[in-house]
Amino acid sequence: MQDLAVLFKGNNFQRLMGGLGVTLELSLISVALSVVLGLAVGVLMTLKNPVIHALMRLWLETVRIVPQLVLLFLVYFGLAKTFNLQLSGEAAAVIVFTFWGAGEMGDLVRGAITSIPAHQRESAAALGLTKAQSWRYVLLPQAARRLIPQAINLATRMIKTTSLVMLIGVVEVLKVGSQIIDAARYDAPQAAVWIYAVVFFLYFFACWPISLAAGWLEKKWS
Amino acid sequence: MEKTVLEIRNLTKRFDGAGVLNDISFSVREGEVIVIVGASGCGKSTLLRCINRLEQPDGGEILLDGKPVGGGDMVAVRRQIGMVFQSYDLFPHMDVLGNLSLGPVQALKRPKAEVEAEAKAALARVGLADKLHALPRQLSGGQKQRVALVRALLMHPRMLLLDEITAALDPEMVREVLNVVLDLARDGMTMLIVTHEMRFAEAVADRVIFLDGGHIAEEGAPDQFFHHPQTERARQFLNTFEFDSIKKS
Numbered sequence: 492m493q494d495l496a497v498l499f500k501g502n503n504f505q506r507l508m509g510g511l512g513v514t515l516e517l518s519l520i521s522v523a524l525s526v527v528l529g530l531a532v533g534v535l536m537t538l539k540n541p542v543i544h545a546l547m548r549l550w551l552e553t554v555r556i557v558p559q560l561v562l563l564f565l566v567y568f569g570l571a572k573t574f575n576l577q578l579s580g581e582a583a584a585v586i587v588f589t590f591w592g593a594g595e596m597g598d599l600v601r602g603a604i605t606s607i608p609a610h611q612r613e614s615a616a617a618l619g620l621t622k623a624q625s626w627r628y629v630l631l632p633q634a635a636r637r638l639i640p641q642a643i644n645l646a647t648r649m650i651k652t653t654s655l656v657m658l659i660g661v662v663e664v665l666k667v668g669s670q671i672i673d674a675a676r677y678d679a680p681q682a683a684v685w686i687y688a689v690v691f692f693l694y695f696f697a698c699w700p701i702s703l704a705a706g707w708l709e710k711k712w713s
Numbered sequence: 714m715e716k717t718v719l720e721i722r723n724l725t726k727r728f729d730g731a732g733v734l735n736d737i738s739f740s741v742r743e744g745e746v747i748v749i750v751g752a753s754g755c756g757k758s759t760l761l762r763c764i765n766r767l768e769q770p771d772g773g774e775i776l777l778d779g780k781p782v783g784g785g786d787m788v789a790v791r792r793q794i795g796m797v798f799q800s801y802d803l804f805p806h807m808d809v810l811g812n813l814s815l816g817p818v819q820a821l822k823r824p825k826a827e828v829e830a831e832a833k834a835a836l837a838r839v840g841l842a843d844k845l846h847a848l849p850r851q852l853s854g855g856q857k858q859r860v861a862l863v864r865a866l867l868m869h870p871r872m873l874l875l876d877e878i879t880a881a882l883d884p885e886m887v888r889e890v891l892n893v894v895l896d897l898a899r900d901g902m903t904m905l906i907v908t909h910e911m912r913f914a915e916a917v918a919d920r921v922i923f924l925d926g927g928h929i930a931e932e933g934a935p936d937q938f939f940h941h942p943q944t945e946r947a948r949q950f951l952n953t954f955e956f957d958s959i960k961k962s
Binding site: 608614617624629636 | 765767788789791792793795796798800802803804805806815816819820821864865868
């Protein structure tokens, strides 16, 4: 138990919080970009154009099949080796997580839009609403209700997955945690358990409110 | 002689080459209630859906108050022709008041307070005064269809198209919906009704149109059609609703 004291040694705690800041910053930027791009991608996915359809399908399958870590290595090391383009780890992370998130988000948007029954569109039209009014008052509010719980779920998955970026040299919360543990290896051999437990709770408290919100919205709109 | 509200001339509709509606012509006078009957797949619903262009006809003309429908501004035409569907088509994310006021407020740009007052009064007339703030999922099927009727009426349409509005209802709820339609008929609402409720059709119709294979096979007063059908197809069709001559064993 006294090994937990490592957490408050020197500026360890501030460093851990700084790492959490990096994690949340990367997540927030990637999630925000994914939502914006995903909305556009989702609308593209509902189009019947076969070329667009094939491209979107390829993108979605790629981000689903290829592990995020492989994508991170490809962008971070691959670009450097092949095109002599040395991105920062953070930039590579944002690119990969946005590439993944926008694809997944696009599919969620597509699902939300196409799951609205055709007769909703027809009754809005029969009521004399214009196309724009139908979307604004009838179709989009219903799509949003289906979308938001799933989008929140995606956001928590993205936050968790940012822990992979320590492998391309980004010092986020998990990396700071291991640095603290390594530095205290001889003074406090049991620190690993405690520091990782703290990291566990940091992730938990970052994602839990979001999960709660998802559950609450799901219940409210079911 | 009353004014003609709707005139249909030589309407034709094909799906994948197969004729669903062939050369349909008839007109609807102001205040007239026309019931369209026929076997499943005879084109009844397609006919209604062509009138407000939820389906695109392949030929013929439709005139509303003498003006051709189609080509240009369908939105304006749809505001004058109310339609209620078989499926419960209320907007599930809005309460009853929201459903009722959306069209008049957004499409017709009428003042919200005025529309809501009218909605309340109209809802009370169909026996749903206490459901103003209920969500559609809290209503029974019959209640939903009454709200859907009121929603169409609040647009002050020239006429109503009712597409099998009781077909998805439990039998005990059919009556409460049909009573509303009967009231509308008495008030002089012009209506084109597709239904499988033959007794109701006989009660509410000024004229019956029997569709068979995309043609108007027979047309006439309800008394004549239901009791002295002229064509063999109509006789066969009406017989499918009779169980008098059938005994178990």
